[in-house]
Amino acid sequence: MRSVMMKIACLALLLACTSPLPALAAVGCDLNDPARDVPRLFPESTSYKTVYFSIAQRGGAPFQRKIENRLGNAYIALYAPIDVPYTLYEIYRDKKKVGYIHGVNQKGQFGGIQVFVAQDLTGRIKTFYIQKITGKSAGRFRDAAFARKFVGLSIRDFDSYDPVSGKGTGRIAEIANPAPDMVTDYYGVLRGLKKNLVLMDEFVFSMERGKP
Amino acid sequence: MITPFQVACKNLLRKKVRTLLTLVGIMLSTWVLVSLFGFNRGYEKALNRDIENMGYQLMVMAKGCPYEAATMMLQGGTGLRYMEQSMVNDIMEEAEVDKITPILMQAFFDPNKGESGGIAGYFGVDPDSYPAMKPFFRFRSGGWFRDNSAAEVVMGYEAAELEQREVGDMTLVPEKNVQLKVVGILERTGTQDDGTIFVPLKTLQRIAEIDKITTIGIKVKKDADITKLENKLYQLKDVQVVSFSQVKQTIMKLISTARVMVLSIAIVAILIAMAGVVNTVLMSVLERMPEIGILKTMGAMPGDIFRLVWTETLILCGIGGVAGIGFALLFARGTDLLVRRILPYAPSGGLVVIDGGLALLTLGSIVAAGLLSGLYPAWKAGRVRPLESIRRDG
Numbered sequence: 001m002r003s004v005m006m007k008i009a010c011l012a013l014l015l016a017c018t019s020p021l022p023a024l025a026a027v028g029c030d031l032n033d034p035a036r037d038v039p040r041l042f043p044e045s046t047s048y049k050t051v052y053f054s055i056a057q058r059g060g061a062p063f064q065r066k067i068e069n070r071l072g073n074a075y076i077a078l079y080a081p082i083d084v085p086y087t088l089y090e091i092y093r094d095k096k097k098v099g100y101i102h103g104v105n106q107k108g109q110f111g112g113i114q115v116f117v118a119q120d121l122t123g124r125i126k127t128f129y130i131q132k133i134t135g136k137s138a139g140r141f142r143d144a145a146f147a148r149k150f151v152g153l154s155i156r157d158f159d160s161y162d163p164v165s166g167k168g169t170g171r172i173a174e175i176a177n178p179a180p181d182m183v184t185d186y187y188g189v190l191r192g193l194k195k196n197l198v199l200m201d202e203f204v205f206s207m208e209r210g211k212p
Numbered sequence: 213m214i215t216p217f218q219v220a221c222k223n224l225l226r227k228k229v230r231t232l233l234t235l236v237g238i239m240l241s242t243w244v245l246v247s248l249f250g251f252n253r254g255y256e257k258a259l260n261r262d263i264e265n266m267g268y269q270l271m272v273m274a275k276g277c278p279y280e281a282a283t284m285m286l287q288g289g290t291g292l293r294y295m296e297q298s299m300v301n302d303i304m305e306e307a308e309v310d311k312i313t314p315i316l317m318q319a320f321f322d323p324n325k326g327e328s329g330g331i332a333g334y335f336g337v338d339p340d341s342y343p344a345m346k347p348f349f350r351f352r353s354g355g356w357f358r359d360n361s362a363a364e365v366v367m368g369y370e371a372a373e374l375e376q377r378e379v380g381d382m383t384l385v386p387e388k389n390v391q392l393k394v395v396g397i398l399e400r401t402g403t404q405d406d407g408t409i410f411v412p413l414k415t416l417q418r419i420a421e422i423d424k425i426t427t428i429g430i431k432v433k434k435d436a437d438i439t440k441l442e443n444k445l446y447q448l449k450d451v452q453v454v455s456f457s458q459v460k461q462t463i464m465k466l467i468s469t470a471r472v473m474v475l476s477i478a479i480v481a482i483l484i485a486m487a488g489v490v491n492t493v494l495m496s497v498l499e500r501m502p503e504i505g506i507l508k509t510m511g512a513m514p515g516d517i518f519r520l521v522w523t524e525t526l527i528l529c530g531i532g533g534v535a536g537i538g539f540a541l542l543f544a545r546g547t548d549l550l551v552r553r554i555l556p557y558a559p560s561g562g563l564v565v566i567d568g569g570l571a572l573l574t575l576g577s578i579v580a581a582g583l584l585s586g587l588y589p590a591w592k593a594g595r596v597r598p599l600e601s602i603r604r605d606g
Binding site: 032033036037040105106107108109110111112113130131132133134135136138139142 | 323324325326327330374375376377382384386389391
């Protein structure tokens with residue numbers, strides 16, 4: 001009898017801990033319409049699973065400092081407290097996982113920028129997508145030709161490039177600003193991309209590398 | 213010396229699975245009942261809070277405006293209906309009116325939002341009259357606009373979060389490419405204001421190239437006759453009046469259907485649980501007839517046997533009831549989310565509010581229902597004839 005009651009209590013606690021976040025949680029970065037956006041960003045996908053994670057869940061303040069050090073910036077972004085829920089879309093082809101889609105918010109000159117990337121299981125970018133950006137020439141950042149320049153990049157491409165100062169070498173440095181009147185947003189996009197890749201590396205790929 | 217309570221506990225533990233299943237039945241019905249009571253209380257409270265947070269009790273709109281939100285979404289604001297601003301002065305003259313504020317809602321198409329563009333909504337408000345309607349607004353940083361034609365915005369907390377804005381940053385009105393400076397960011401209110409971008413009325417009128425308004429918010433004097441004022445406002449040409457007390461009544465009517473359905477389910481669940489209690493205790497009594505007979509030969513009175521069996525019922529209902537209330541409290545957030553998904557309109561804040569009083573009331577109802585169910589088995593046990601029952605066993 002006691003063991004049955006213990007099992008019931010454990011199950012109840014588990015359900016309580018995994019139930020969705022309260023309505024007043026911080027705003028994360030989600031695809032506007034995942035059912036439509038996932039097949040567009042990952043054409044070979046047949047299904048997806050949504051996973052939420054936060055820095056608070058995965059290691060708290062020390063983990064946040066580690067991420068900030070990798071980003072080279074004291075603040076990951078505005079309005080990104082330690083418990084902000086990051087949304088990860090795990091992409092499946094039939095039952096096999098084939099990649100991920102993840103987005104982040106970043107500050108732009110006139111509004112928030114939402115930078116999404118679709119990555120394969122090795123962390124290489126398959127598709128680059130700016131869901132939201134504000135400015136007179138914002139459309140140029142959402143142009144397919146600009147997005148194609150990021151295909152094949154990975155976190156290693158940021159090793160010799162500092163998106164905070166905009167200085168460095170490598171493939172990232174070769175990507176020209178498509179809208180010269182929106183320099184702040186150009187660096188914002190690159191900062192957002194690096195933040196996205198660093199978060200994915202810390203939350204997903206480093207954990208997978210650690211698996212036996 | 214062993215007490216009647218200990219005897220009752222031991223009797224229940226003889227058939228563990230049967231007792232557990234009965235407990236589960238009672239627990240589930242208690243869960244449903246207390247959640248329903250909590251919803252009854254919480255929903256109305258949340259709705260009242262939402263209406264109070266609107267700041268005004270009446271809204272005057274150009275005819276057709278209840279469809280405004282849909283119009284804004286579908287046509288990017290081109291289908292909005294407008295009123296003359298002079299109407300504000302006409303309404304202000306009514307004796308029942310305490311405060312009044314003109315509002316202009318505008319939507320602009322942003323091609324760089326989502327895959328195929330989206331709508332950016334703005335709320336043009338008068339900095340002299342609107343803040344008085346929302347005395348509960350607190351600024352996270354900054355404050356209201358300098359004047360009614362300043363190129364400035366005040367953002368709700370979530371709007372600022374989405375746009376990654378701080379006080380001093382610039383924003384850009386899509387379509388019109390007009391730059392506005394962020395001068396204030398509000399604290400969270402838990403209402404639709406969190407996602408709103410407020411612009412001085414005249415600024416928004418200038419940007420939209422229109423000198424009219426879409427809405428007038430009216431705060432009625434304390435103890436004034438709202439219905440009388442509504443009737444007067446209906447006499448105005450080409451406008452319609454939305455009273456939040458009417459809105460509340462309509463919503464409560466809609467919700468009452470759902471409440472009746474859930475209450476019916478709860479009643480059925482309680483009846484099933486009661487039948488379970490009768491079955492469990494009666495089976496237990498029938499199985500223990502010889503024992504009860506021996507107890508009687510040893511001097512136990514019918515009242516003693518009745519109390520013993522009733523104690524079993526009390527234990528079952530007490531434990532089941534407490535467990536049900538515990539689960540209801542534990543999963544109140546989950547129930548809240550579920551209810552939100554089902555209902556056509558869910559106000560902000562907690563929809564399921566369970567407090568100590570409500571928990572005790574539910575526990576009392578469940579125990580009372582349980583004791584009622586235990587009457588027959590306890591009565592039957594009390595009437596057992598000692599020799600007959602012992603002989604039957606032999």
